[in-house]
Amino acid sequence: MAEATALLGKPIADRIRSRILADRPPDLRPCLAVVVASDDAAVARYAAAKQRIADALGLSFRVETVDPAGGQAALDDRVAALSADPGVHGILLELPLAAGLDVETAIRRLDPLKDVDGLTPHNLGLIAAGREADALLPATPDACIRLAETVADLRGSRAVVVGRGRAVGRALAPMLVNRDATVTVCHSRTRDLAAAVAAADIVFVAAGRPGLVTGAMVRPGQVVVDAGISVIDGRVVGDVDAGSVRPVAAALTPVPGGVGPLTATLIFANLLRAVHLQRLAGRLR
Numbered sequence: 189m190a191e192a193t194a195l196l197g198k199p200i201a202d203r204i205r206s207r208i209l210a211d212r213p214p215d216l217r218p219c220l221a222v223v224v225a226s227d228d229a230a231v232a233r234y235a236a237a238k239q240r241i242a243d244a245l246g247l248s249f250r251v252e253t254v255d256p257a258g259g260q261a262a263l264d265d266r267v268a269a270l271s272a273d274p275g276v277h278g279i280l281l282e283l284p285l286a287a288g289l290d291v292e293t294a295i296r297r298l299d300p301l302k303d304v305d306g307l308t309p310h311n312l313g314l315i316a317a318g319r320e321a322d323a324l325l326p327a328t329p330d331a332c333i334r335l336a337e338t339v340a341d342l343r344g345s346r347a348v349v350v351g352r353g354r355a356v357g358r359a360l361a362p363m364l365v366n367r368d369a370t371v372t373v374c375h376s377r378t379r380d381l382a383a384a385v386a387a388a389d390i391v392f393v394a395a396g397r398p399g400l401v402t403g404a405m406v407r408p409g410q411v412v413v414d415a416g417i418s419v420i421d422g423r424v425v426g427d428v429d430a431g432s433v434r435p436v437a438a439a440l441t442p443v444p445g446g447v448g449p450l451t452a453t454l455i456f457a458n459l460l461r462a463v464h465l466q467r468l469a470g471r472l473r
Contacts, residue, residue: 192440195335197450219248220278226286256286271299278304278459304458316362329360331450343368348388356394393427403432411439
């Protein structure tokens with residue numbers, strides 16, 4: 189039996205980067221500010237990876253480091269200051285934050301028109317209302333959908349989203365509905381996860397639990413998109429047990445190499461989109 193087709197993020201990311209290079213405003217160098225409020229070495233690596241992309245695209249980039257010892261007030265104040273700074277056009281909270289810091293509180297200080305990861309209630313509300321054209325879309329759910337669409341038609345498909353977190357599942361489900369999929373959302377209280385997964389045409393997994401979805405749960409012909417990322421014994425792994433799923437599914441995103449590379453690039457596509465929305469709002473000339 190043939191193994192699942194690998195859904196790679198890099199080819200799509202490369203095409204988007206070419207469009208970003210072509211669409212950069214001639215009169216402005218858009219600036220992305222990444223807020224780092226954690227001592228986690230992985231968070232620093234994520235920010236450094238975005239720095240490399242920004243440099244390659246000729247975009248301005250700032251790392252705003254917030255000492256976790258300063259508490260929630262220091263983080264909130266920095267986000268508010270960046271939101272008010274006319275020289276900053278996009279803001280990203282690099283997750284996870286340090287223990288004791290609340291992302292929901294910080295997001296309330298984030299200007300929705302600079303929210304390049306689409307996490308504010310404003311952008312999520314527009315998505316839920318079916319008004320994606322007016323929103324900044326969350327990058328990871330957007331990447332998941334773009335990868336699935338390379339091999340499947342979402343219209344009329346049965347899609348299951350495993351995980352209901354703010355960063356992926358909460359936005360991914362309504363985005364799938366907007367594309368005429370029939371959507372089931374599974375979570376820690378779902379009684380029969382295996383049955384829900386088996387009933388789907390397309391499986392999106394973003395639960396933060398390594399190896400949660402196994403080959404015993406999936407069936408031939410399914411498309412499986414893994415948005416999970418964890419580090420186990422120095423290896424980056426997803427929420428799908430790839431070794432057992434690959435021989436069964438029709439297509440599978442690898443971890444690493446699938447959703448991640450595309451997500452990082454979509455952040456910068458959103459930066460250009462943020463500039464456009466700020467101009468429509470009269471903030472930029």
